[in-house]
Amino acid sequence: MLNPEQLKMLVLTDELGSFSACAKHLGKVQSAVSQGIANLEIDLNVSLFDRSTRKPTLTPEGLRLLDYAKAILRQNEELLSAAAAIDKAEEPQVTFAIDSALMLPKLADILKQFSEKFKVTRINLMTIESSQVATMVANGSADIGLMFADPNFLREIELCYIGNLPLYGVCRKSHPLAMLETVKAGDLIPHREILFKDFQQSKKTELPTFGAEHWYANNFHEIKTLVETGLGWAYIPEHMVGKNHSEQDLKKLNFSFDHKPWSPPIDCITQKNRAMGVSLTWLYEQLKGLLD
Known part of the structure; x- marks a missing residue:
């Protein structure tokens, strides 16, 4: 030997x-x-x-x-x-289910720290709809999850409210709405609004709707793509607009009726009464500060 x-x-x-x-x-x-x-x-x-x-x-x-x-x-x-x-009772792997809209830049930093701290614990990252996040955590297919809060939550999951995700109205720079310095509710009526919808539960967004023409998508990334092609306007998460939105093909709309951005609540969830090892506990504590 x-x-x-x-x-x-x-x-x-x-x-x-x-x-x-x-x-x-x-x-x-x-x-x-x-x-x-x-x-x-x-x-x-x-x-x-x-x-x-x-x-x-x-x-x-x-x-x-x-x-x-x-x-x-x-x-x-x-x-x-x-x-x-x-x-040390570290898990060999952690399955992390997350709504794709919550893949914030800060989350990447948290996962990088995780990889440095727990070198032998593998992360299985799954980006899915919020309703599926809750189901996977409830049945044990995922160890931890991040999702838009749902008042009709499953009893099998433990909820931890971690903050709110700001959403802003945007359109393509060449869209007629982009020409307006201030956008009133009536200005939106003639234009198509692209809304988020969880097709697993037939649940529509809690965001306000204007006019009669609506398109739906179950992913904010797809919504952003549709907006970028000029198919309508939409609310999308702040981090998708980006600090340098002026360099993109998007225009952030200045709504007269939104004193503050729409900010749906976000939950970090785990399975109820489940013991967590060292690495999962660390990740859970870090995710609590994701939206700080």
């Missing part, structure tokens, strides 16, 4: 350029490193370093085996990390 410490000596000697530098890095005497490399060469029946020069250099055989040594050391570290995770 190969000795991981000897493999580390091989890798470090190549990276640092000498047996003495490797020994200093490992806190050992040079003779211990030299002997460790020699023992590894005996085990592999291969000469790893050319010692005829002042600076030891890898032989062609040593160079060929170097990547294998690095791979074994990485696997060894992953094994130790996985064992430590088990000891």
Whole structure:
């Protein structure tokens, strides 16, 4: 069986350029490193370093085996990390169901921190409609979820209100509404409004409707696409409009009747009475501040 410490000596000697530098890095005497490399060469029946020069250099055989040594050391570290995770009660994986409209830039930062903190816990990210988020968490298909709040929530889920998601009215820059400095309710009547609708529950948006012509979509990203092509106007989440909306093909509408943006409530949900491990608990606590 190969000795991981000897493999580390091989890798470090190549990276640092000498047996003495490797020994200093490992806190050992040079003779211990030299002997460790020699023992590894005996085990592999291969000469790893050319010692005829002042600076030891890898032989062609040593160079060929170097990547294998690095791979074994990485696997060894992953094994130790996985064992430590088990000891800390970290979940091997977390299934995270989320309404696609809630994929905020800050969420990506949270997931990046998660990956750095829990290196062996895999995230399964599913973007679906809010009604499906609740169902998946309730039946155990998902461990945690983010969704638009629903007063008719399932009893099997635990709710945590985390804030509100601001929505703004927008249209394409070439749309007639874009020419108006202030848009009144009556100005909207002749124009098509594109609304969010959860087709799983035949549930329409809680947003106000104007005029008689409405189109529906179950995804705010699709709604934005329709608006960008000039098919109508719509309310979409603030982060989809973006701070640089002036650089996009969208115009944020200045409504005379909206003193503040429409902001539906958002819930973070988990299965009721379910014990959470270390990684899921950390994610749950971080998501509480997503809309702060």
